[in-house]
Amino acid sequence: MSEELEQRLEAAKKEGKEVVAVLGLGFVGTAVLANLSRTLKEGAPAFFVVGVDRNDEVGREKCCKLNEGEPPVYASDPSLRRVISQAHCEHKNIAGTVDPKIMKYADVVVFCINLDLDREKGQTERLSMDIGGYEAAMEMVGSVIKPGTLVTVESTLPVGMCDKVLYPALCRGQAKQGIDTEENPPLLAFCYERVMPGPDYLDSVNNYWRAFAGINKESADRAEEFLSRFVNIAEYPLWRHKNTRAAEMAKLMENSYRAVNIAFIEEWADLAEATGVDLFDVIASIKVRKGTHDNMMLPGLGVGGYCLTKDALLAAFGAEEIIGVDAPLPFSRRAILTNENMPMKAFNWINCHFNGSLSGRSAALLGVTYRPGVADTRSSATEILARALFEGGMAVWAYDPLISKWDEFDEAELIAGKDWNIQPDAVVICLPDPAYRDILAANLSNLRQGSIVVDPWNMVGDKLAERLSDKGVTVKVYGRGDI
Ligand SMILES: NC(=O)c1ccc[n+]([C@@H]2O[C@H](COP(=O)([O-])OP(=O)(O)OC[C@H]3O[C@@H](n4cnc5c(N)ncnc54)[C@H](O)[C@@H]3O)[C@@H](O)[C@H]2O)c1
Incomplete structure (x- = not known):
């Protein structure tokens, strides 16, 4: 572990800053990190934020960029570069590292790592996800962090992942340090991310509605307090779900709703083409019905991106493979196939x-x-x-x-x-x-x-x-x- 970074973290703590470790410097982690770095408490930066990525070529390069005051990923939002440069040069409250042991200094760890879904094209029944890799990362974090550290997850998760997989992994990690997790239960919350890539990328992290749930009451209380420090809750009040499964489902259903709406328009586009009709004219006339039909989609080439193309299937995977119940979800599965085609x-x-x-x-x-x-x-x-x-x-x-x-x-x-x-x-x-x-x-x-x-x-x-x-x-x- 870099001695210099340890000294900086110790000094930051003495100055009253909380240390937040953001695990995963991708599209989500970078926005989360930048936002935390600009959060103020009584006029001074509230946090020292350490970005932690994998010890591979890509991860090391991302950390290097961050340590030079550059964003680890490209975004068209110009404020990203400005905020990271200011944190590096002026506030001196960001750093990047591939050494996870640094998390022993963290007051909060925010998981922003990816969890990919693998499937062959053209079918939605045979799904696979490397939940073991995510689980191992959580256990590793548990083996490093001090009791009382809040762990939040912003990655999109299959339903049941927090309570059935991640919390036990966090407990196992803590047990490796000799911590009795019955007496000292670790703190885990699911705070799904709604960051919107584009010109308002950075702002969409804190000027938007956020929802969360804790694995237990103390985790939820701590997550609420943490989110309240950087989300504009005066305009965008937080939504506290009853449990982590509900929060996991909320994120997946939100994206599936969009995917299904897009697929719905696709079949009517086919019909319009076959029957000599201008569907754009049809949709424009329907959209005048404010409140029920004004958010109707339009035809397009297809659905892309990392989220809408997979999230409906994460719900199915979680229910079937993690919780062990049937999840037919015919509309949602069909939508993924229609959109893919x-x-x-x-x-x-x-x-x-x-x-x-x-x-x-x-x-x-x-x-x-x-x-x-x-x-x-x-x-x-x-x-x-x-x-x-x-x-x-x-x-x-x-x-x-x-x-x-x-x-x-x-x-x-x-x-x-x-x-x-x-x-x-x-x-x-x-x-x-x-x-x-x-x-x-x-x-x-x-x-x-x-x-x-x-x-x-x-x-x-x-x-x-x-x-x-x-x-x-x-x-x-x-x-x-x-x-
Ligand atoms: N991209 C979006 O707009 C968006 C929006 C909301 C939610 N999400 C969800 O957020 C999560 C992250 O998405 P993303 O787009 O930032 O992914 P990404 O692939 O851009 O970034 C993931 C980062 O995590 C790092 N990583 C992976 N495993 C790691 C480990 N064990 N230790 C340290 N670092 C590790 C990778 O090297 C990479 O830098 C996903 O679950 C995604 O579904 C994404």
Whole structure:
């Protein structure tokens, strides 16, 4: 363990700061850490925040960045860089380390590590999760922290994980230190995260509604007190769930609700296309019913990101594998499959347009990340489409100003700037960002007669569609059976 960091932590404690260890410097952990670093108590920083990541190449690099006053992950929210730099240079209250033993100094440990779901595409029955890895991390933390340290979990968990897996692991860890956990029960709370990647990334951690539950009353009380110190509870009161299973379910149901709504629109988009109807017009007319229908979704290329593509299945996994009860969840499971298949509509249209002969042709995909303005390429709908086109024999070019390397699909050649020196046979607007429509318009001269533009978001608009059609380019729009 670094002596220098130990001395800094001891000094911080003497100054009255609490030490918070944030485990996992990913998208969530970085926002949590930055927010805690800017939290004040009587005008001075309330916390010294230590980011702890894995002792591997990626983890070490993240910690290095943090120790140089740089964010360990990229975010389009400019306040992230500013807040971390201020914490490093001015407040001197952040550090990064790959040595978990540092957590013996922690008053609070916040778990922000990932818990991935593995399954083969096209089915939702055979699911697997490395809950053993998460459990081991919790046991390790228990073997290091002092009694009285609050452990909170912000990762999204399968139902039953806190009470059936994590609390016993925390107790086992404490027992390794010779602590009697009957007499001195450890403190564990589940405080799920709702951070929203994008321009308000940092603010969404504390200027938003937060919910939590403790494994016992003292854990819940301590978690409430901890959250109250950095969440704007005057405007966003906290929600205290009855137990950790309820809080786990709340997070999963919230994301599943969105996934099901998206899948619902997809089947009506298919119907509109088959029956010659403009679904956008239909939805706009329904959305006037405020309070019941005004949050209806619109068609799109697909659902991406790390959360909506898995969370419904975490509920099923938890119920079946951790608690041991049946969890049919037919709507939620079906939604995951429908959403996963959505990008294939673009593939099928392109394939059909070229009569199944894709080999030797090329496609330009505009937008690679899973959301406009967010530099996260995990589980993006563009990746599903790109793979299908590539496997069909097409060369794939991709443009997204937020990425310089596409980690998940390096077979694609990235288009460097807004001006193309390529002549694609197919163009797909993969994200609902008007900038992509403008790029398409600016590069019209690169499109040849007989090519196809697929617009899953209804972004092209009548004027541009007319210009494309005049050039002999076919335009296909999701949900627009009328064109
Ligand atoms: N990304 C989001 O917008 C979002 C929003 C709400 C909730 N969540 C949930 O939060 C959790 C984290 O998501 P993320 O997007 O930050 O993931 P991420 O993959 O970006 O980050 C996870 C980090 O944890 C580190 N890590 C993993 N195991 C570790 C261990 N044993 N010890 C130390 N470090 C370890 C990894 O190296 C990585 O840096 C997930 O459960 C996710 O579902 C994510």
